Amino acid sequence: MLIAFDLINIYYLPQYAPIINRLKERGHKVQVIGYANKNNPDIYNPILASLNVECLWAQNDEEACHIYRTNKPEWIFFGKKFDYLDELDSNSKTAQLGHGIGPKPSYYHKSCTPMTVRFIEGSLRLEKIKQLYPNDTFVQVGFSKLDPLFKGQEPGLNLTKLGLDPSKPTLLYAPTFNPSSLECFPDDWPQDFSKYNILIKAHAISLTRPQYNKQREKLACWAKYENVYVAGSEELSLLPFMKNADLLISEASSTLFEFAALDRPVIVCNFFKLKWNYRGIFKYRFNKRFGKDNVLYHNIGAHIQSYSALKQAVVEQLATPQQYAAQRHQYTRDHVGPTDGCASDRIINYLESHQ
Numbered sequence: 001m002l003i004a005f006d007l008i009n010i011y012y013l014p015q016y017a018p019i020i021n022r023l024k025e026r027g028h029k030v031q032v033i034g035y036a037n038k039n040n041p042d043i044y045n046p047i048l049a050s051l052n053v054e055c056l057w058a059q060n061d062e063e064a065c066h067i068y069r070t071n072k073p074e075w076i077f078f079g080k081k082f083d084y085l086d087e088l089d090s091n092s093k094t095a096q097l098g099h100g101i102g103p104k105p106s107y108y109h110k111s112c113t114p115m116t117v118r119f120i121e122g123s124l125r126l127e128k129i130k131q132l133y134p135n136d137t138f139v140q141v142g143f144s145k146l147d148p149l150f151k152g153q154e155p156g157l158n159l160t161k162l163g164l165d166p167s168k169p170t171l172l173y174a175p176t177f178n179p180s181s182l183e184c185f186p187d188d189w190p191q192d193f194s195k196y197n198i199l200i201k202a203h204a205i206s207l208t209r210p211q212y213n214k215q216r217e218k219l220a221c222w223a224k225y226e227n228v229y230v231a232g233s234e235e236l237s238l239l240p241f242m243k244n245a246d247l248l249i250s251e252a253s254s255t256l257f258e259f260a261a262l263d264r265p266v267i268v269c270n271f272f273k274l275k276w277n278y279r280g281i282f283k284y285r286f287n288k289r290f291g292k293d294n295v296l297y298h299n300i301g302a303h304i305q306s307y308s309a310l311k312q313a314v315v316e317q318l319a320t321p322q323q324y325a326a327q328r329h330q331y332t333r334d335h336v337g338p339t340d341g342c343a344s345d346r347i348i349n350y351l352e353s354h355q
Contacts, residue, residue: 001355004031004073006064010039011204012079012099013047014237018147018344019077019097020051026348031056031073033064040208047234068092075351081113093354095119097347100254101143101335108132117354119144119347124334139350142343143336146258149239150341156243159197162229169318170197172245174238176253177203179272182215185307190225192311198222200230201241203253207233247317249310256300260328261336265317266301267310299327 003023005016020030030053034041037060048055058064065084068076072089079099088094094115098107101121108129111118114136120126126140148154159166171193175182182202190198200222206215223230231241238255242248248259251269259266301324302313317323332339 001074001351002029002031002071003351004033004068004071004076006076006078006082007032007034008038008061008064008079009099009204010034010044010047011236014239015079015097015099015145016077017051017237018144019347020053022344022348024053026352028348030054031071033058033067035060035064043233047236074355078115080110082115083113085113085115093117095347095351097144099145101125101257111136111138117350119350121337121343122333122335123337139346140337141346141350142338142340143258143261144343144347145239146261146336146339147341147344149243149262150339153341154239154243157199157229157240159244163226164197164229165227168195168197168227169246170199170244171247171249171314172199172201172241172259173249174201174241174253174255175203175206175250175269176255177205177209177212177215179252180206180215181251181269181272181307182206182218184269184271185218187218187221189307190222190228193314194227196227196314198225198228199241199245200228201235201238202231204233204236247314249314257331257335260300261332261339263325263328263332265321265324266328267313267317268301268303269310270303270305271307300324300331301328 005020007013023030032048032051032053032055034044034048034055034057036057041057056067058067061083065087069087069089073092075093075095077095077097079097085094096110096115096118098110111129111133114133117137117139119141120129120138121143123140126138129138200219202215202219206212219230222228242259242262247264248255248266249269250256250266251272256266256268302317304310304313
C-alpha cells in the first residue's frame with residue numbers, strides 16, 4: 001500500500017515516525033507531505049531525509065489535497081481536521097492520529113469532521129469520544145510515539161558529550177508554548193539546581209514563531225550554565241530526553257501523561273504567563289480553551305503554585321518516587337493506553353485489514 005502522512009506541523013513527526021518505520025519494515029510505501037507555509041523546508045529537509053521516505057512539500061492544505069488526489073494513497077494520516085476531506089479521491093481512506101494526549105478540549109473537538117477512523121490512546125479517552133461522536137469509528141491502540149521507549153529501542157542522550165555529569169540526577173523541563181511557565185522561571189534558576197543536570201526541551205513553536213522571542217531569550221540565558229542542555233529546533237523528539245530524565249517539570253502539556261507512563265515522577269507548574277488576550281476580562285477565553293472538564297490531572301504528581309516551591313518539590317519527589325505511583329498507573333491506563341510498545345503494529349494491522 002501507499003500510505004501518506006500529512007505533516008502540517010513538523011512537531012507531529014515524532015508521533016508518526018514509529019509507524020513509518022514499521023510500515024517500511026512491512027513492505028509498504030510511505031510519503032510525507034510537509035507544509036512550506038508553516039515549516040521551513042531548508043531547516044527540516046535533513047530531518048525528513050533521515051526517515052528515508054519520499055517527502056513532498058505543499059504550500060497549503062489546498063495544494064496538499066491536490067497531491068493526495070493525484071497520488072491516490074490507500075490511507076492518509078492527519079493530525080487534525082482537514083478542510084478538503086470531501087475532495088479526496090474516493091479510494092483514499094483517512095485516519096486521524098493526534099500528536100499529543102494533553103488536557104485541552106481541542107483533543108476531542110478534532111473529531112468534529114469525521115474520518116474513516118481515528119486511533120485513540122487510553123480507555124477513558126475512547127469511552128468519552130464515543131459518547132461525543134457515537135456514529136464515528138474509533139479504535140484504541142495506545143500511543144505510538146512512545147513505542148521506542150517501551151521496546152527499549154531509544155538510546156537516549158550521551159550526557160557526557162553534552163557536557164553534563166552522568167552521576168547527577170537529571171531533571172527534564174519541558175514547558176509548552178501557551179499557557180507556559182517558561183517566562184515565570186528566573187534567569188539564574190539553573191544555579192539553584194547546581195546538583196542536578198537540567199535538560200530543557202521547549203515546544204517547537206517556542207523555538208520558531210516570532211511572537212515567542214521572549215521565551216527564546218530565556219532559553220539562551222539558561223543555556224550558558226554548565227549543568228544545562230537546551231534542545232535546538234532540529235531536535236524534534238522528546239524521547240531521548242525522557243530516556244535520560246529522572247523527573248519531569250511541565251504544566252499544561254501532554255508530556256505529563258507521556259512521562260508518567262514511564263512510572264517516573266512529574267511536577268506540575270500551576271503558574272503561567274498568559275497572553276494578553278487570555279487575561280483580565282478575557283480570562284473566559286483561557287478557561288474555554290484550557291478548561292479541565294475533559295481531563296483532570298490534578299493528582300498525576302506534585303503541584304506547585306510558584307517557582308519558589310520547585311526546589312523542595314524536586315527533592316521530595318526524587319526521594320519518594322513511589323508517592324504518586326498508583327495515580328500514574330491509573331492515568332496511563334486511562335489516557336496513554338497499552339505500554340507494550342506495539343501501538344504502531346496495531347495501527348498497521350488495522351490499515352492492512354481494511355484495504
